[in-house]
Amino acid sequence: MPILAESDFSRRAAELEWILCDADGVLTDGGLYYDRRGHNQLRFDARDGLGLKLAQLAGLKVGILSGRDSAALERRASELKLEFLAMGVADKRAGLETFLTRHNTVARRIAYVGDDLPDLVVLGQCGLSFAPADAAQEVRDVVHRVLDNPGGHGAVREMVELVLRARGDWDQLFSRFTFDS
Numbered sequence: 001m002p003i004l005a006e007s008d009f010s011r012r013a014a015e016l017e018w019i020l021c022d023a024d025g026v027l028t029d030g031g032l033y034y035d036r037r038g039h040n041q042l043r044f045d046a047r048d049g050l051g052l053k054l055a056q057l058a059g060l061k062v063g064i065l066s067g068r069d070s071a072a073l074e075r076r077a078s079e080l081k082l083e084f085l086a087m088g089v090a091d092k093r094a095g096l097e098t099f100l101t102r103h104n105t106v107a108r109r110i111a112y113v114g115d116d117l118p119d120l121v122v123l124g125q126c127g128l129s130f131a132p133a134d135a136a137q138e139v140r141d142v143v144h145r146v147l148d149n150p151g152g153h154g155a156v157r158e159m160v161e162l163v164l165r166a167r168g169d170w171d172q173l174f175s176r177f178t179f180d181s
Helices: 006-014 046-057 071-079 092-102 117-123 155-167 170-175
Strands: 018-021 061-065 084-086 110-113 128-131
Touching: 006 128, 006 155, 018 046, 018 155, 046 061, 046 155, 061 092, 071 084, 084 092, 092 117, 110 117, 110 155, 128 155, 155 170
Parallel strands: 018 061, 018 110, 061 084, 110 128
Antiparallel strands: none
């Protein structure tokens, strides 16, 4: 998939209803950490969380489509009050189809960020597709934008900012955080 011209990118961004993310390697650094009891621990970037909240403030719905089950991921999704969480989705094509039916939407109204081979079937269908800087080469070759940041280190925040700027939402959201003297 070639990189979209800015006008096409902006047009597609304006049509979005949803931002969906893979988890491992996107919202996390992809590492699998276990405590001494064998419980999975994940590291999330606070900037990514704020980015997802900004997307919600702009009227977008946000969700996660993950191949693995994780109590840590479930907790993070709850903290962020995400509108959708699907874990243990071995077949992401079927997971996307279920999502589209359940939420009465179409793939072109979704921006998706993924990092590895199971994400390819989703990335190829969505209106906008993104990959962290450290995604698998096969993924980086097919997305609309490869992000500068690696997974788990601000890639999702970067993607959200690109989408919100293209939609014309960024300045109004940014103004909430500035001090007027």
